[in-house]
Amino acid sequence: MTHLWWARRDLRLHDNPALLEAQADGPFAAVAAWTPPLHFWSGRRRAHLARSLWSLREDTGGALAVRRGDAADVVVGAAREADARVVWATREFSPSGVAEQDAVAAALEDDGRELRLHGSPYAVAPGRVVKGDGTPYKVYTPFLDAWRQHGWRRPADPADPAGFTALDSKDDVAVDLDQIAAHGDAEDAIEPRHEFREERLIAALEDFIDGDVGSYAEDRDRPDLDATSHLSTALAFGQIHARTVLALLAPLRSDGSRVFQAELAWREFHADTLWNAPQARRESLTPVLDEKDWETGRDADDAFKAWRDGRTGFPLVDAGMRQLAQTGWMHNRVRMVVASFLVKDLRLPWQRGADHFRRTLVDYDHAQNQLNWQWVAGTGRDASPFFRIFNPHAQLERFDPHQRYVQRWIPELDTPEYPEPMLDHKAERETTLRLHKQAKARR
Incomplete structure (x- = not known):
């Protein structure tokens, strides 16, 4: 009996238990779904995914099929073509991943087939x-x-790249992966590209x-x-x-x-x-400020744009945001500093920052992104205390003592073109702490 491997967030031949189960009984087929939600990804993430799928397809001798459509339709169609009664996949745990695998399992069951989930990320x-x-x-x-x-x-054994059986279908869109990557680059270029x-x-x-x-x-x-x-x-x-x-x-x-x-x-x-706590994807697990205390309106939008564009006048914040814009990645220490600045100096909701990171990070991971933002904001599980407010000047002196990092990303740093600080950090810190204490007293 032929099995089918449904490739998800496990684009590798090494240490892949679900893939090993699929190949355990002999030749097997493999499919990945290019689903409609991917169109809401940033161009840089779509480009990286396309290249990663291209690389895995190359490693399997062209046998990995990549098809457009809802995951349920793609997997059921591939299972029918391969005459596979069993489909193997890595179990997902994020809210969207769980919903997707439940839909695929139901569609396969209706078609007299079975989804077996094995392993995790x-x-x-x-x-x-x-x-x-x-x-x-x-x-x-x-x-x-x-x-x-x-x-x-221990890590699972590597899969046999020669064990794949290619699916032959006009629905296979793997030939378009280069074009998808090129479109992503044109829409949302980064340099250098991430290794795939x-x-x-x-x-x-x-x-x-x-x-x-x-x-x-x-x-x-x-x-x-x-x-x-x-x-x-x-x-x-x-x-x-x-x-x-x-x-x-x-x-x-x-x-x-x-x-x-x-x-x-x-x-x-x-x-x-x-x-x-799946609500943590959008909701604060612990409230810290009253809703009225978060900044809104045109001034808040202008402040957000200055933060987004690396024009706050605080070199470590601006260097981090420019690194993110140009490379799709930011150093972790700097991520904490820029997040603290947005939430506790500008008093903008953490969700605005999390959404911007989702649009710009190539390494975006939903659980890590949302919960790390909640950690900095003081709203998550075991969060950084709300009264911990990163001083961007002190952080620069401690962690970039020779200013090599900020000079790399801000070429105009020591010129009149670089803006003055957009706010008084000490004053904003005191205001944020006062609002926090007032909100806490009312709860």
């Missing part, structure tokens, strides 16, 4: 790490301890583990140093599994390797939080 699937009473963790540090104690499986080939991503991971991870604990907050893994895009698209990273870290005993492991746990904590 995480080392430990959301919902697995719970307290003794069976409730989810709401604080990161005990979650981290329990996550480590729970442990994870699996073998190169694995090589870059191994180089990082062999090198910079040793100093990761000391250097990870320095945007002027190239000291981070740059794995976020690969993890977001499922081109590398977190379990693969953890297996390479396992023999190491450095502070850097342990801190890097904890960063992966932070990613999984947010996925677990969204799984248990």
Whole structure:
């Protein structure tokens, strides 16, 4: 019996349990759905997805089919063509991912077929790490301890790229992937492009583990140093599994390797939080200001544009926003600073910033984006205290002491063309704290 692999957020041959199950009984087919919601993605993310699918299609000798349409229609059609009674896919946990797989499962059942979900995008699937009473963790540090104690499986064996059986259909749109990528580039160009080939991503991971991870604990907050893994895009698209990273870290005993492991746990904590509280995708889990205290109107829109365009007059904020606009990526320390500035200096709702990151990040991951914004805003689970307000001047002095990062992204920094600070940080901090205390007293 032929099986079908439905490629989702697991675009890789290595460490892919669902793919291995599909190939376990011999030749199998594979399909990915280019669904209508992808048209709402940024051009840069669509371009990266198209290239990633092209690369995986090349690695499978052209056997991966890529078809337009709703996931249910695409998967059922491919299963009929392959005469596959069983479809294998990696389980998703985000609200949209769950809704999609439920729709596919129902359509396959109506057609006399079955969807089997195996594996997840995480080392430990959301919902697995719970307290003794069976409730989810709401604080990161005990979650981290329990996550480590729970442990994870070793990486799965690589799939056989020669085991794929090609589907022959006029509905296959893989020939258009180059054009889709080109359109995405024209609409929303970035430079440099993010790496999309699996073998190169694995090589870059191994180089990082062999090198910079040793100093990761000391250097990870320095945007002027190239000291981070740059794995976020690969993890977001499922081109590398977190379990693969953890297996390479396992023999190491450095502070850097342990801190890097904890960063992966932070990613999984947010996925677990969204799984248990799906309203967190748009709603604050903990209110911090009254609705009337958030800035609105034309002045708020102008402030947002200055922030978006990197024209606030605060060099670290502006450098980060320009890096994001030009590359589709931003250093994590700088992400925290620019987010704090938007929410606590400008007093704009975190959702506005989260939406802008969704439109501009290539490494956009829904759970990470929404919950990291809520962390900075003080509204999420185990959030940064609302009274923690990043001082952009102090952050610059501490983490970019020679101003190499800001000078790289703001060539006019020391010229009359660079704007004066748009606000008094000390005064805005005091106002925000006062409003927070007033709101807290009323709750």
